[in-house]
Amino acid sequence: MTVDGAVRRYRVEHRTTYAYSGEVTSSYGRSYLTPRDVPGQRLLAHDIHIDPVPSDRSVGADVYGNITSFFHITTAHRVLAVTGASLVEVDAPVRGQAGAARPWETARPTGANGPLVAEFALDLHPPEITPQIAAYAAESLTPGRPLLDAVAELNTRVYTDFTYMSGATTVSTKMADVFAARAGVCQDFARLAVTCLRSHGLAARYVSGYLATDPPPGKERMVGADATHAWAAVWLPGSGEHDRAGHWIDFDPTNDQFGDERYITVAWGRDYADVPPLRGIIYTDAKDSAITVSVDVSEVDGDHRAH
Secondary structure (H helix, E strand, O other), X not given: OEEOOOEEEEEEEEEEEEEEEEEEEEEEEEEOOOOOOEOOEEEEEXXXXXXXXXXXXXXXXXXXXXXXXXXXXXXXEEEEEEEEEEEEEXXXXXXXXXXXXXXXXXXXXXXXXXXXXXXXXXXXOOOXXXXXXXHHHHOOOOOOOEHHHHHHHHHHHHHHHOEEOOOOXXXXXXXXXXXXXXXXXXXXXXXXXXXXXXXXXXOEEEEEEXXXXXXXXXXXXXXOEEOEEEEEEEEEOOOOHHHOOOEEEEEEOOOOEEOOOOEEEEEEEOOHHHOOOEEEEEEEOOOOEEEEEEEEEEEOOOOOOOO
């Protein structure tokens, strides 16, 4: 195996603003805005700023080890702004993953080699796997094919066969509807790839985070022009004494590529519903509301702090 020694450091600012047509008297919120501190990624600094200031807030970890923040606002308000600011270092991925050439059928989790990942091979409830999706996946998962070869082709096929179309879906759109429409956004394509792999017994997870993007040649970066991103990861079983637990390999069907040092992981789960950036409950008589999201991912050097 060889390693590209590149290390990237990013400042991330993710701001979400809710505006209401009437007064909100109480608001409960839960956020997934804290990037993970995991092998290959280091969280150097982080803060979440909430306006109005919550009367109560706490931080904890969910069942998958994601950091989640809770808050309760009792001050009456018409605007709520939640801003996550982070400083993160990401390593370039290891090339030539051990065990990547193994037939995909041998990568299914079992009681012996994957007790902690077995749930990622199961369908959701209500079910998302359909005969049509399973047949689509089977075109790449041919008998005896190396796992990563099959995943790479599936990645390319989703990228080619489906059109990125903002507004074509919502976070609750069923996979059968996305598959029939052949359109969606990154969350849909990540969920579709995950569903395809699960339809053949492979463990796959949904990953939420950010993708660092560079401006076109000759253009300046536009602050806030980035967006939250989502991709998928497939589990590769351990192949020796130093990799008994196996590991996960990120891939991005929205952009037809495997994960690299441009990908900043915030949280993962079985589906989008496990790790939405923000969700909550409000008490109000307001008839209308609007949400505005601004994300800025910028590469930095030296000793910078989140603010």
